[in-house]
Amino acid sequence: QVQLQESGPGLVKPSETLSLTCTVSGGSISSYFWNWIRQPAGKGLEWIGHIYSSGSTNYNPSLKSRVTMSVDPSKNQFSLRLSSVTAADTAVYYCARVIFRGSLLSYFDYWGQGTLVTVSS
Amino acid sequence: QSALTQSASVSGSPGQSITISCTGTSSDVGSYNLVSWYQQHPGKAPKLMIYEVTKRPSGISNRFSGSKSGNTASLTISGLQAEDEADYYCCSYAGSSTFVVLFGGGTKLTVL
Numbered sequence: 019q020v021q022l023q024e025s026g027p028g029l030v031k032p033s034e035t036l037s038l039t040c041t042v043s044g045g046s047i048s049s050y051f052w053n054w055i056r057q058p059a060g061k062g063l064e065w066i067g068h069i070y071s072s073g074s075t076n077y078n079p080s081l082k083s084r085v086t087m088s089v090d091p092s093k094n095q096f097s098l099r100l101s102s103v104t105a106a107d108t109a110v111y112y113c114a115r116v117i118f119r120g121s122l123l124s125y126f127d128y129w130g131q132g133t134l135v136t137v138s139s
Numbered sequence: 140q141s142a143l144t145q146s147a148s149v150s151g152s153p154g155q156s157i158t159i160s161c162t163g164t165s166s167d168v169g170s171y172n173l174v175s176w177y178q179q180h181p182g183k184a185p186k187l188m189i190y191e192v193t194k195r196p197s198g199i200s201n202r203f204s205g206s207k208s209g210n211t212a213s214l215t216i217s218g219l220q221a222e223d224e225a226d227y228y229c230c231s232y233a234g235s236s237t238f239v240v241l242f243g244g245g246t247k248l249t250v251l
Contacts, residue, residue: 061244062142062228062242062243062244062245063177063185063228063230063242063245064242065239065240065241065242076238078239078240079237079239112184112185117190119173119191122171122173122232122234123173123232123234123238123240124173124175124190124191124232125173125175125187125190125191125230126175126177126185126187126230127187127190127196129184129185129186130184131183131184132184
């Protein structure tokens with residue numbers, strides 16, 4: 019059974035960079051796409067982007083200028099960096115695995131439990 | 140692209156059936172049979188309930204079913220049970236020139 023676990027600071031100051039890591043256990047990170055999705059309190063889900071095990075990425079166009087994702091197959095981990103954060107970036111951040119059909123994204127089958135990141139001075 | 144449109148809330152009594160709709164456009168829901176549905180209980184991570192419009196993952200009750208007509212996808216839950224009370228989100232691939240994934244705003248299901 020694949021399990022994902024997010025980790026990182028729960029509090030980030032405005033204008034600084036949010037950094038989170040997702041550790042994958044129970045399966046290999048190789049040959050899959052790994053995603054970050056966030057959810058502000060009381061609101062819906064927003065796809066941030068994903069990274070393939072080889073390092074290729076796709077980012078949400080609305081966040082693209084501030085997002086960087088990386089992967090470390092040797093540690094079975096992938097990471098998110100979101101720069102120049104504001105209060106609007108306060109949310110629960112989830113990591114998730116996605117399944118593709120050909121070149122098209124199909125569904126998210128495994129999710130982490132989520133981690134709350136608050137942007138505040 | 141804008142988020143997919145879901146009604147904010149729906150309710151039903153135990154044993155009844157309800158349907159949650161998810162409306163997109165010809166660029167997302169209407170173009171791809173790649174709609175998925177997620178159940179989220181308070182404080183928990185989303186859980187995959189339906190994928191590729193109609194398919195159920197292993198372990199998901201056959202009380203949950205999905206369909207699509209044009210730009211609107213639907214999730215139907217039959218034989219409502221108390222544990223079905225949760226938020227439900229639809230999701231669709233929306234890429235064409237730009238890779239995009241869209242979620243609906245979520246529907247709160249209340250079991251009366």
